Amino acid sequence: MDKLEYLKTTQRFVDILKVYESLLSHESREQARHYLDNAELEIACESFVLAIIDESIVVAPSDRQKLLSLCLILRLDHESVFRSDFWEIAHPYLKR
Numbered sequence: 001m002d003k004l005e006y007l008k009t010t011q012r013f014v015d016i017l018k019v020y021e022s023l024l025s026h027e028s029r030e031q032a033r034h035y036l037d038n039a040e041l042e043i044a045c046e047s048f049v050l051a052i053i054d055e056s057i058v059v060a061p062s063d064r065q066k067l068l069s070l071c072l073i074l075r076l077d078h079e080s081v082f083r084s085d086f087w088e089i090a091h092p093y094l095k096r
Contacts, residue, residue, distance in 0.1 A: 020048075
């Protein structure tokens, strides 16, 4: 991904994070922000998706679709950091 695409993708993630971060636990919010601040967008996105699932955060269908698109752009369907079964967990949640 080139730099401009990375910046656009980062902004798309930040826009979604801003909507839901106040609903997350302090630890989950800090973790997502930490990885984002360290230019680890893939890890920030993965941790955010896992947090919203684990914490049963209600996410609008349109935002789930946006997150699904981001995960695919970031290739989280191929490689993840926190959980080897990330895609098996995230995909059904995000596509509903």
